[in-house]
Amino acid sequence: MDVxxxxxxxxxxxxxxxxxxIIAAFAVLWLSGTGYLGVKVLAAAVLGxxxxxxxxxxxxxxxxxxxxxxxxxxxxxxxxxxVAILYVVxxxxxxxxxxxxxxxxxxAYDKATRGGYELSFSELVADxxxxxxxxLPTPDQVAGEIWKSTGTAAAKKWERTEGDPFLExxxxxxxxxxxxxxxxxxxxxxxxxxxxxxxxxxxxLAVGIVHNRAMxxxxxxxxxxxxxxxxxxxxxxxxxxxxxxxxxGLIPKAVISxxxxxxxxxxxxxxxxxxxxxxxxxxxxxxxxxKAQIFWKLRLPASVPYLFTSLKIxxxxxxxxxxxxxxxxSQDGGLGARMLQGNxxxxxxxxxxxxxxxxxxxxxxxxxxxxxxxxxxxxxxFVQ
Amino acid sequence: MTxxxxxxxxxxxxxxxxxxxxxxKPGRWQxxxxxxxxxxxxxxxxxxxxxxxxxxxxxLPPPSMIINAFATSTDILAADFIQTFMKGVxxxxxxxxxxxxxxxxxxxxxxxxxxxxxxxxxxxxxxPIIGMAPILVMWFGFDWHSKAAVVVIMxxxxxxxxxxxxxxxxxxxxxxxxxxxxxxYWQSLFKLRLPAAAPFIFNGLKIASTLALxxxxxxxxxxxxxxxxxxxxxxxxxxxELDLVWAEIVVAAVAGSAFYGIVALIERKATFWHPSQRK
Numbered sequence: 001m002d003v004x005x006x007x008x009x010x011x012x013x014x015x016x017x018x019x020x021x022i023i024a025a026f027a028v029l030w031l032s033g034t035g036y037l038g039v040k041v042l043a044a045a046v047l048g049x050x051x052x053x054x055x056x057x058x059x060x061x062x063x064x065x066x067x068x069x070x071x072x073x074x075x076x077x078x079x080x081x082x083v084a085i086l087y088v089v090x091x092x093x094x095x096x097x098x099x100x101x102x103x104x105x106x107x108a109y110d111k112a113t114r115g116g117y118e119l120s121f122s123e124l125v126a127d128x129x130x131x132x133x134x135x136l137p138t139p140d141q142v143a144g145e146i147w148k149s150t151g152t153a154a155a156k157k158w159e160r161t162e163g164d165p166f167l168e169x170x171x172x173x174x175x176x177x178x179x180x181x182x183x184x185x186x187x188x189x190x191x192x193x194x195x196x197x198x199x200x201x202x203x204x205l206a207v208g209i210v211h212n213r214a215m216x217x218x219x220x221x222x223x224x225x226x227x228x229x230x231x232x233x234x235x236x237x238x239x240x241x242x243x244x245x246x247x248x249g250l251i252p253k254a255v256i257s258x259x260x261x262x263x264x265x266x267x268x269x270x271x272x273x274x275x276x277x278x279x280x281x282x283x284x285x286x287x288x289x290x291k292a293q294i295f296w297k298l299r300l301p302a303s304v305p306y307l308f309t310s311l312k313i314x315x316x317x318x319x320x321x322x323x324x325x326x327x328x329x330s331q332d333g334g335l336g337a338r339m340l341q342g343n344x345x346x347x348x349x350x351x352x353x354x355x356x357x358x359x360x361x362x363x364x365x366x367x368x369x370x371x372x373x374x375x376x377x378x379x380x381x382f383v384q
Numbered sequence: 385m386t387x388x389x390x391x392x393x394x395x396x397x398x399x400x401x402x403x404x405x406x407x408x409k410p411g412r413w414q415x416x417x418x419x420x421x422x423x424x425x426x427x428x429x430x431x432x433x434x435x436x437x438x439x440x441x442x443x444l445p446p447p448s449m450i451i452n453a454f455a456t457s458t459d460i461l462a463a464d465f466i467q468t469f470m471k472g473v474x475x476x477x478x479x480x481x482x483x484x485x486x487x488x489x490x491x492x493x494x495x496x497x498x499x500x501x502x503x504x505x506x507x508x509x510x511x512p513i514i515g516m517a518p519i520l521v522m523w524f525g526f527d528w529h530s531k532a533a534v535v536v537i538m539x540x541x542x543x544x545x546x547x548x549x550x551x552x553x554x555x556x557x558x559x560x561x562x563x564x565x566x567x568x569y570w571q572s573l574f575k576l577r578l579p580a581a582a583p584f585i586f587n588g589l590k591i592a593s594t595l596a597l598x599x600x601x602x603x604x605x606x607x608x609x610x611x612x613x614x615x616x617x618x619x620x621x622x623x624x625e626l627d628l629v630w631a632e633i634v635v636a637a638v639a640g641s642a643f644y645g646i647v648a649l650i651e652r653k654a655t656f657w658h659p660s661q662r663k
Contacts, residue, residue: 080496080499081499081500081503084496084497084498084499084500085499085500085503085504086500087496087500088497088500088501088504089500089504092504103523135522135523213406213407214399214402214403214405214406214418216406216415217402217405217406217414217415217418217419218402218418218419218421218422219419219422220415220419221415221416221419222419222422222423225641227594228593228594228640228641228643228644228645229594229597229636229637229640229641230594230597230598230601230636230637230640232598232601232602233598233601233602233613233614233617233632233633233636234633236605236617236618236621236622236629237617237621237626237629237630237633239621240621240622240624240626241443241444241626244442244443244624245443312510316510316511316512319512320512320514323512323514323515324514324602324605327602327605327606328605328618328621335515336515339515339518340518340606342518343518343521343522343606343607346522348519348522351518351519352519354515355515355516355519358511358512358515359511359512359515362510362511362512363507363510363511366510
């Protein structure tokens with residue numbers, strides 16, 4: 001890997017993007033003024049796509065030129081992908097900032113008319129990127145909000161509890177209702193509890209289905225059908241019913257998480273436990289293996305790749321389940337409750353902060369399942 | 385007590401029937417019949433146990449109450465169905481599919497973009513996108529437009545990824561053959577690559593059909609006019625009108641399965657040549 005190649009890609013994409021962003025911003029302002037918001041958003045989107053494709057064509061051309069020029073060695077594929085991903089991420093951020101101008105500008109103009117002053121272009125941009133309750137906050141505002149509600153909130157609580165015993169101070173900081181970390185933890189614990197139960201029950205049912213023809217015939221069609229219906233719609237009712245019988249807090253959310261991760265695991269495990277072909281099963285039979293031996297030594301190991309694929313889907317579904325559960329009942333907090341709170345007060349920054357933390361949580365969960373998958377598969381000899 | 389005993393008897397009869405069926409000569413009818421028997425057994429047991437064990441019908445209404453609620457409030461259910469499914473889901477589904485498909489065609493022309501967008505698309509597909517719902521409700525208002533918007537962003541990436549992968553599905557030999565025919569980009573797209581991509585695209589469409597209904601219903605939890613399936617479910621649960629909620633869930637389940645079934649049927653007609661469709 002050549003560093004100069006990397007630099008080339010990065011510099012070209014950044015320069016092009018910044019210039020295209022400036023052009024886009026000007027064009028958007030020119031398009032704005034008065035008129036229906038939807039039309040302007042559409043116009044901005046069309047413009048964004050045009051600029052985007054122009055920049056892209058240029059970049060691809062220059063990249064091809066670079067690749068084919070005989071002076072340098074061919075760039076390796078990893079580097080190529082890295083620059084490509086970087087480029088797309090930069091485009092997304094550029095569009096994000098551009099849309100922040102479009103969506104927040106009405107409020108900025110409102111303030112200007114009421115205050116009786118004219119807005120210059122730079123003032124408008126500065127205003128749209130730093131509003132208190134923007135329609136679309138910029139990435140740096142969201143990052144600031146996340147920091148404020150985690151690090152700063154913890155530091156403040158730490159100062160306020162001055163004089164308490166050390167351990168108590170820590171627990172107070174961790175239990176602070178204003179701290180996003182606590183909300184993330186609540187969501188995570190419900191997700192994990194539900195995920196573990198859902199996966200366990202799913203595997204048990206799959207084992208039953210594979211070993212019992214009657215069960216296979218009667219239960220499996222319902223499991224498959226359940227994939228096509230919006231089971232998430234059951235969430236509010238489950239919460240209310242469990243509350244009525246005296247269960248509240250973590251358990252109802254975990255129940256929703258569990259049944260969302262349950263079905264993908266059943267389907268994947270049934271496929272996995274059936275994956276050994278008849279040759280392998282015949283081999284086991286020639287060794288006079290019992291049913292239990294076939295299960296432990298052949299079927300279960302063979303199902304591992306399928307299990308991990310469904311676990312990745314299941315853990316993402318569990319998180320969605322926990323969040324939607326929190327949206328229905330929000331007394332004790334959680335990321336979903338934060339979103340609902342933000343929704344009530346029109347505090348978009350709170351919603352976005354919760355959303356980004358939820359996304360980060362999903363990424364961490366899915367990638368740790370992916371890591372476990374890679375390690376397990378390597379140890380079991382699926383990949384070299 | 386007798387009712388609970390009756391429930392156990394029903395269970396034993398249903399299970400016995402299914403075991404008897406599973407020992408018959410295998411055939412297509414077997415699974416269908418035993419699935420139906422299993423479903424009916426569960427419903428009868430639900431009815432008998434709720435009535436026999438004194439569970440309050442407010443918490444878990446027996447099926448007869450749900451059927452009753454279904455019959456007495458068909459007009460409400462129909463209005464909700466039109467608001468959520470006809471307006472929100474179908475509009476969003478059409479817009480999202482079109483947008484994702486066109487984006488996929490555009491991305492497919494550049495190897496650079498494909499490399500950049502596919503990992504990001506895969507990443508986004510695992511995120512809890514449904515959390516965008518409150519923001520979109522703020523942007524597009526309470527009516528069905530915001531629900532359609534939620535549907536669009538929920539189904540965009542699954543369809544995009546599947547279409548881009550599908551457009552790569554034609555093998556090198558086939559592409560070379562098109563080149564020897566001096567086929568233009570569009571000719572080889574329509575005659576070779578799109579048909580080869582069809583199984584992938586339909587896979588995306590099927591995933592999207594389920595996601596679309598979920599997106600529209602959950603988005604209605606955040607704010608909607610006083611009609612809609614999600615609205616009815618969340619307020620009905622709050623008011624403990626659980627028979628109506630269950631009726632609404634039955635409607636959602638039937639609509640979801642039917643939607644999926646229709647997409648699957650179109651797939652069967654359109655990709656009859658694919659190995660997975662052969663009988």
